[in-house]
Amino acid sequence: MNFIQVAATILLVLGGFFYFAGTVGLLRFPDVHSRLHALTKADNLGLGLVCLAMALLGGSWRGAAMLLVIWLLGLLAASVSCHLVAQAALEPAAEPPTPRGDP
Amino acid sequence: MSLALDGLLAISLVVLALQVVTGASLFRSIVMFVVFGLVMALVWARLRAPNLALAEAAIGAGVSGALLMLGYRRLRAAGPEATRPGPRSSRLAAPLSLLVAGLVASLGWTALGLPEALGAAGAAVVAAMPSQAVANPVTAVLLVFRGYDTLLELAVLLVALAGARAVEGPAGPADLAIPTMTGLPIVGALLAALVPLSVLVAGYLLHAGGNAPGGAFQGGAVLAAAGVLLVLTGRLVPHPVPGPVERWGAVLGLLVFSALGLVMLARGQGMLSMPGAWSIYLVESAMLVSIATTLVLLLGAAPGLRRGPLP
Numbered sequence: 001m002n003f004i005q006v007a008a009t010i011l012l013v014l015g016g017f018f019y020f021a022g023t024v025g026l027l028r029f030p031d032v033h034s035r036l037h038a039l040t041k042a043d044n045l046g047l048g049l050v051c052l053a054m055a056l057l058g059g060s061w062r063g064a065a066m067l068l069v070i071w072l073l074g075l076l077a078a079s080v081s082c083h084l085v086a087q088a089a090l091e092p093a094a095e096p097p098t099p100r101g102d103p
Numbered sequence: 104m105s106l107a108l109d110g111l112l113a114i115s116l117v118v119l120a121l122q123v124v125t126g127a128s129l130f131r132s133i134v135m136f137v138v139f140g141l142v143m144a145l146v147w148a149r150l151r152a153p154n155l156a157l158a159e160a161a162i163g164a165g166v167s168g169a170l171l172m173l174g175y176r177r178l179r180a181a182g183p184e185a186t187r188p189g190p191r192s193s194r195l196a197a198p199l200s201l202l203v204a205g206l207v208a209s210l211g212w213t214a215l216g217l218p219e220a221l222g223a224a225g226a227a228v229v230a231a232m233p234s235q236a237v238a239n240p241v242t243a244v245l246l247v248f249r250g251y252d253t254l255l256e257l258a259v260l261l262v263a264l265a266g267a268r269a270v271e272g273p274a275g276p277a278d279l280a281i282p283t284m285t286g287l288p289i290v291g292a293l294l295a296a297l298v299p300l301s302v303l304v305a306g307y308l309l310h311a312g313g314n315a316p317g318g319a320f321q322g323g324a325v326l327a328a329a330g331v332l333l334v335l336t337g338r339l340v341p342h343p344v345p346g347p348v349e350r351w352g353a354v355l356g357l358l359v360f361s362a363l364g365l366v367m368l369a370r371g372q373g374m375l376s377m378p379g380a381w382s383i384y385l386v387e388s389a390m391l392v393s394i395a396t397t398l399v400l401l402l403g404a405a406p407g408l409r410r411g412p413l414p
Contacts, residue, residue, distance in 0.1 A: 073300075080293045087284055 008053040015049030018042050032089040036082050043078035047071055109149060115142050129178070129186050133171045140164025153316035154241045157308070161324035166398055169331050173402060236380035238314035245318065246383050250375040254364070257356045257390060260397045264353060267401055281337035281411075290336055301329035309391055313380065319356075319387040323394025330399035334408070341405030349396060349407050356393030360386050 018041055025038020051071045055064035119139040126132035140163035147156035178185040228240050228248060235243045245253045284290070305326040312318030333339040345353075363382055364375035377383050399408070 076293060076296060080289055083289050084284055084287075087287070088282075 004056050004059075008056040011049045011053035011056070015046045015053065018046035018049065022046060033086060036086055040078055040082050044075055047074045112142060112146050112149065116146065129175055133168065133175055136171065137164050137168035140168065154318070154321070157316055157321040158324070161321055161328070165328055166324055166331070166402070169328075169335075170402055173335075173404070236377065237312075237383055239312060239316070239318075241316070242312045242318050242383065242387075246386060247377050250360075250364070250377070253390075254357070254360050254375065257360060257393060260394065261353060261357060264397050264400055267404070268406060271404065281335075285336040294332060294336060294338065297332060298329045301325050305329075305391060305395070309384070309387055312387060313384070319390035320394060323391045324398065326391065326395035327398035327402070330395060331402050334399065334403045337411045339403070339408045340411040341403050342407040342409040343405070345400075345407035346409070349400060352392050352396030353400065354393065355396075356386075356390035359389035 022038050022040075022042025025041075026035050029035045029038055048071050051067040055067045058064060058067070116139065119135055119142060122135040123132050123139055126135055140159060143163060144156045144160035147153070147159055175186065228244055231248075232238070232240055232243065235247060237243055237247075305322040308317040308322035308325060309319060310317075312322070330339070334341075360375075363377075363386060367376050367378065368374040372378075377386075400406070
């Protein structure tokens with residue numbers, strides 16, 4: 001195992017930790033806003049770390065650039081949907097979203 | 104390691120499929136169906152069928168998921184009764200499904216034991232590839248070896264659109280209420296980034312289809328996703344009369360493909376034979392426009408679309 005592989009493994013484990021913590025938070029936190037807080041950590045940091053690790057392992061600038069675009073797209077989608085869900089949860093007229101889906 | 108991954112994928116597929124059909128609510132079933140499509144795409148990728156994986160992710164999970172979600176929104180507007188799942192299955196369900204599972208397992212077991220067929224099409228395609236204008240065998244099969252099938256698939260898409268129109272009647276379903284949140288600046292910023300990007304990705308997929316996984320169907324689904332976003336956020340609103348863009352867009356693929364086929368027939372070559380790489384890209388581009396237009400019109404549940412009141 002050379003240096004790059006060790007660094008990539010550490011990044012992958014860290015990314016996996018963020019995904020795990022985000023999922024636990026999503027399942028255990030009491031309300032919409034704290035759940036969103038947990039989820040966006042997994043989306044932003046977890047995905048970023050995993051992409052960074054894969055860019056290191058891939059070993060090509062082209063692949064690294066594509067992974068960067070994937071990460072940026074993930075950030076964009078996650079932040080906008082998080083904002084919209086938070087906004088919907090604030091609106092008094094909106095039905096409270098239930099974890100089971102249907103009211 | 105890879106065996107563990109494959110096992111995990113197989114178990115997830117079965118569990119997700121069970122969740123889809125036994126879900127306590129329609130909404131849950133729809134979400135599970137989308138997740139099922141994504142895992143299915145991973146399975147295709149593991150089976151080294153990247154073309155299928157792309158199509159499954161774009162059409163199976165993306166477009167079908169959006170279609171189901173839109174249907175769910177319309178059902179919810181109709182009242183709480185409409186979204187309740189149907190009655191529980193009968194007592195025969197379990198023995199029948201076990202019987203079917205046994206049948207599928209025995210068929211699969213028999214198929215595994217069969218000797219490989221002589222003169223199978225796959226080997227013939229691979230042998231004929233060096234003389235083709237494109238390097239991707241899937242594109243070659245779709246447009247060169249089995250062009251007739253692809254032409255008929257385009258016709259099926261058009262018939263599906265016409266069929267949806269006929270079933271809906273002139274009035275069509277009630278208009279979807281566009282949430283007020285779609286007017287937020289952040290949604291505009293998202294669209295400003297995503298719509299041009301999906302046009303770019305659709306073009307890239309079409310171009311890549313010549314020598315790598317991709318092609319008109321995958322590109323068309325990505326382009327349709329941009330159109331669906333515009334419909335969902337009220338930038339495009341359903342209209343009872345189709346405009347020239349919708350009319351020509353829906354038939355362009357069929358028109359270009361059959362025109363080229365007839366020209367080749369008139370010039371004394373086989374019908375639908377492709378005179379070169381340019382013709383393959385021409386037909387694929389026209390197909391991409393038609394596939395995207397048809398999908399957006401089906402999802403918008405309207406004969407035509409116009410610019411919406413939102414900026």
